[in-house]
Amino acid sequence: MLRNVFAATMWMRRRAVAWWAGGTFLYLLMIGSVFPTVRDNAADFDKLMESYPDFFKSMIGMSGDFSFGTGGGFLQAEVFSFLGPLLLLIFAVGMGAQAVAGEEESGTLDLLLSGPITRRSVLLQELGAMVTLTTGLGVVMFLALLGAGRAFNMQVAAANLAGATLSSVLLALVFGSLALAVGSATGSRGIAIGAASALALAAFLLSSLADLVPSLGTAQKYLPWYYYGAAQPVRNGIEWAHAGALAAMAVGLVAAGDLLFERRDVAV
Amino acid sequence: MEAVIRLEGLTKYYGKVRGVVDLDLEVRPGEIFGYLGPNGAGKTTTIRLLLDLIRPTRGRAEVLGLDPFVDGPAVRRQIGYLPGELALWNQMTGRQLLSYLSHEWEMESLAPAEEIAERLDLDLDRRVKDLSRGNKQKVGLVQALMHSPRLLMLDEPTSGLDPLVQREFYRLARQAKEEGRTVFLSSHVLSEVERIADRIGIIREGRLVVVESLSSLKEKALRRIEIRFSGPVPPESFASLPNVADVVVEDGLLSCTVSGSVDALIKAAARFDVEHVVTHEADLEELFIRYYEGIDDAA
Numbered sequence: 001m002l003r004n005v006f007a008a009t010m011w012m013r014r015r016a017v018a019w020w021a022g023g024t025f026l027y028l029l030m031i032g033s034v035f036p037t038v039r040d041n042a043a044d045f046d047k048l049m050e051s052y053p054d055f056f057k058s059m060i061g062m063s064g065d066f067s068f069g070t071g072g073g074f075l076q077a078e079v080f081s082f083l084g085p086l087l088l089l090i091f092a093v094g095m096g097a098q099a100v101a102g103e104e105e106s107g108t109l110d111l112l113l114s115g116p117i118t119r120r121s122v123l124l125q126e127l128g129a130m131v132t133l134t135t136g137l138g139v140v141m142f143l144a145l146l147g148a149g150r151a152f153n154m155q156v157a158a159a160n161l162a163g164a165t166l167s168s169v170l171l172a173l174v175f176g177s178l179a180l181a182v183g184s185a186t187g188s189r190g191i192a193i194g195a196a197s198a199l200a201l202a203a204f205l206l207s208s209l210a211d212l213v214p215s216l217g218t219a220q221k222y223l224p225w226y227y228y229g230a231a232q233p234v235r236n237g238i239e240w241a242h243a244g245a246l247a248a249m250a251v252g253l254v255a256a257g258d259l260l261f262e263r264r265d266v267a268v
Numbered sequence: 269m270e271a272v273i274r275l276e277g278l279t280k281y282y283g284k285v286r287g288v289v290d291l292d293l294e295v296r297p298g299e300i301f302g303y304l305g306p307n308g309a310g311k312t313t314t315i316r317l318l319l320d321l322i323r324p325t326r327g328r329a330e331v332l333g334l335d336p337f338v339d340g341p342a343v344r345r346q347i348g349y350l351p352g353e354l355a356l357w358n359q360m361t362g363r364q365l366l367s368y369l370s371h372e373w374e375m376e377s378l379a380p381a382e383e384i385a386e387r388l389d390l391d392l393d394r395r396v397k398d399l400s401r402g403n404k405q406k407v408g409l410v411q412a413l414m415h416s417p418r419l420l421m422l423d424e425p426t427s428g429l430d431p432l433v434q435r436e437f438y439r440l441a442r443q444a445k446e447e448g449r450t451v452f453l454s455s456h457v458l459s460e461v462e463r464i465a466d467r468i469g470i471i472r473e474g475r476l477v478v479v480e481s482l483s484s485l486k487e488k489a490l491r492r493i494e495i496r497f498s499g500p501v502p503p504e505s506f507a508s509l510p511n512v513a514d515v516v517v518e519d520g521l522l523s524c525t526v527s528g529s530v531d532a533l534i535k536a537a538a539r540f541d542v543e544h545v546v547t548h549e550a551d552l553e554e555l556f557i558r559y560y561e562g563i564d565d566a567a
Binding site: 001002003004008012106107108110111112113114115116117118263264265266268 | 282312316319320321322323340341342344345347349351352353354355356357359360364367368369371372373374411
């Protein structure tokens with residue numbers, strides 16, 4: 001059961017993961033249950049949304065032939081514009097910050113690293129646990145939405161749902177990797193969580209603004225939210241180039257974290 | 269014989285804060301080396317450097333013939349380490365925790381750990397967070413010893429242990445020595461290392477001030493001696509003897525302290541009619557406090 005750092009991390013997170021999974025599942029079903037009401041009054045909702053400021057519309061991803069009356073539009077606005085990825089992101093950032101910095105702050109990293117193991121191995125195994133559990137939570141999210149889609153007749157292709165969920169998982173892993181990297185570099189869980197959440201929020205706001213401010217158009221292509229949301233996978237299917245960009249960002253962050261972790265002193 | 273630990277000018281600064289400075293030291297195979305010093309002197313820094321948990325500012329170290337900063341895992345494979353500030357995974361039971369670490373050590377069975385736990389009277393089925401400080405320390409000891417390391421690095425090992433368990437620990441340490449293992453034992457209390465160490469090094473403010481065998485230190489230590497004469501003796505006969513200090517003569521009773529050889533005192537006393545002599549245990553404590561405080565004439 002506790003065969004290595006990867007397994008031990010999964011084991012230590014088992015209760016938290018169960019709560020997250022249960023909560024996410026119920027929450028998404030609940031959101032889904034609202035869909036029939038929204039669909040039947042779609043014209044009113046769409047008109048109401050039209051009157052909202054552009055920034056707000058951009059934030060929830062309203063563009064093109066968007067309508068609350070379609071399952072895709074509904075899920076885009078209610079789940080994938082912000083809340084869905086946010087749930088996964090909070091989870092992944094928590095795990096990333098705990099990975100090295102959390103063990104270090106509680107003092108157990110000393111014991112772990114005093115054995116015949118390299119720092120890189122610890123970091124990669126912790127990363128593995130973060131990726132596995134975040135993906136697992138993504139699967140729960142996918143299943144909840146698939147179930148809700150069937151139950152409330154949303155007519156969203158399973159492939160699109162899968163694509164949107166995968167994009168959310170990848171986005172969450174970018175910021176989880178950021179938290180892991182900052183934690184590995186500083187040994188502080190607080191700084192790791194702070195830096196990752198502040199940057200996630202700032203990047204999100206900037207990306208939302210970028211649709212309205214043309215000069216930000218290029219800048220946002222450096223930000224993960226663009227590669228997450230621009231293609232709106234729940235409506236249009238996944239854009240693999242964008243998914244690849246997210247994965248590359250995560251890998252780059254982990255590599256940086258590894259480099260900095262390798263060079264520094266481990267705190268008592 | 270190849271040294272188990274060899275330090276050459278090993279120095280560690282945390283930014284501007286002094287850790288250890290210019291440590292030169294050789295620890296020999298099969299000895300119990302007591303590493304003594306007050307809190308904050310650099311004992312833990314030394315140990316954590318050798319485990320590659322922290323990186324030296326300058327200087328060299330060799331552990332079991334390897335460079336710990338290059339061949340970390342290969343060096344650490346042969347080391348058992350008990351941290352000074354022991355932190356364990358609280359939600360595991362003792363057995364789960366030892367099993368977790370035993371996998372890192374690639375041990376084939378948990379039997380050696382269970383055997384040591386039994387000797388220390390440690391219940392492995394309780395959760396770590398429910399254990400007393402002493403019992404946590406036992407878990408720490410078991411994980412340090414269970415994979416039969418060639419070198420044991422124990423940072424304040426008996427803190428939190430009751431006297432009975434302390435005694436069992438001393439037995440374990442001696443047994444390790446008999447099996448040819450080397451023990452590097454850090455402590456701020458003399459009585460701890462005095463019992464089992466072959467040699468000791470004293471570290472003060474990051475620098476090693478003395479490295480010597482316990483027996484030759486004891487020779488240097490102050491020894492209280494009282495001599496009862498059958499009649500009054502002239503104090504001036506004992507006033508300026510080599511190695512003798514704090515002379516008080518009252519009626520027929522002389523008391524003084526001696527460091528090193530008592531020869532001069534005995535020969536001076538022999539000129540009078542001696543009824544009996546009482547010598548007290550060498551007061552190492554006094555010597556250590558002098559080293560700790562940096563009084564130069566300690567030696």
